[in-house]
Amino acid sequence: MKGSLSWLVSLGSLLLLSACAGGLPKGITPVQNFEVDRYLGTWYEIARLDHRFERGLSNVSAEYSLKDNGQIRVLNKGLDENGEWSEAEGRARFAREQDEGYLKVSFFGPFFGTYAVFDLDENYTQAYVAGDDRSYLWFLSRTPTVSDEQKQAFIAQADAMGFPVGELIFVDQGLGD
Template sequence: MKNLWMLMTVMLLTGCLGMPKAVTPVGQFELDRYLGQWYEIARLDHSFEQGLTQVSAEYTRREDGGVAVLNRGFSAAKGEWQEAEGKAYFVNDSDEAYLKVSFFGPFYGSYVVFELDHEGYQYAFVSGPDTDYLWLLARTPEVQPEIMQKFISMAKVRGFDTDAVIRVEQHR
């Protein structure tokens, strides 16, 4: 019975570490080039981000080898900035863009970069554990229309509901 309880606990804690079947993490990933400020250009909306504009993410190295995550967005309804601090670690090898991220203690969810501008690390398409989680991140508050088109096209092929994608207002 004790082993069954441990197995169920492990499954609960790691249950969100999968990824959509059609999503493959980017290889030849270089964390040092990925670190820094990213702007959220588009996303599938969720309660934890609903109504937020000017959303950004800052990634820095942690002393334990992981990645510190600081997500920030402005809530017009509340008239204030909201922040969430988290931590992320590679699930497999450090050259594979498949990480687990936590904002709530021991509970982790998938962070899978499935498309990346390898040349300049200027944009990234990111999935969560299933097709309900999708983001387009960029180093600048706006992207060229062809990047947005590529994002929608690649996401649709992978089973994401691209009709539900919202563009994030990034006025600065």
Template sequence: MQKLCRFMLCALLLCLGGCTGTPENVEPVQNFQLNRYLGKWYEIARLDHSFERGLSRVTAEYSLNPDGSVRVVNRGFSPEEARWKQAEGRAVFAGSESSGHLKVSFFGPFYASYVIVELDEAYQYALVTGHNKSYLWILSRTPSLPRSTLNRLVQRAAELGYPTDELILVAQNEAADANR
């Protein structure tokens, strides 16, 4: 019985550790500067997941906690419920602080990968993934991106093997909510 419990604990730890890795053939950006990444980001596009399903006007805001970790506040509007939803979490580097690979937790000791795959030099847009290729976000400092930039990021994601035909373009204004 004790061996079975140990095995189950090891298996659980291995599964949880797998959620903080990077997808196959995907590398985080290097020479990453956290202080430049902090602040508000608008979600331009995403792959669908239950925790964001139906939300519009989605933003993520990053700020430093006193302990050096990153406070993460994700917020989105549910037109169906006519109310805002918010989740607050904490992120820390998964390895080197010069690599754009963090791990974020919204549920106590359980972490998931936050891998910045592409980031422009001015820190104005980013392509972000989770631990596998079913997680993908395109973020911008502004509520919209030039079509050419969005197309280039979608093309890059497709080249990396993401199902870009499933991307959801996120409405970032109240008028778009009314048309849903």
């Protein structure tokens, strides 16, 4: 797949840099009583802060599955501006306890970046995720679209937590919204 290598290298470089900083952004608390089995499966990217490794991608999704070694397989994919699919495969592990939504993700060798689920509805249908600082933010959903009220709730919470919400990109999932 054309573009997948450059996306993977870019994502690996980003995670390499963030691995040096590491940790959680101040004031971000990962969800407790996290159930990984319920989190597995496909998530659609509703909104994100822009980064080179995802720039121009639409129809972005992530699929999480459990590996035999207990780690989590991460498969990110999106449609680039040329209409070609771009994929990046990585792995995740828990940063601390397995019942906390705080993971480390790697798409490049031994270098891991922060993946902190800081809001998750009780049905595991929507999640807010941060990286190791406030320049990384994602709104994920089990469905490719959400209501305007859900988008506004995400914006309000992210704004209250100090994320630059004016820079949010709402992802085109190819459904005309």
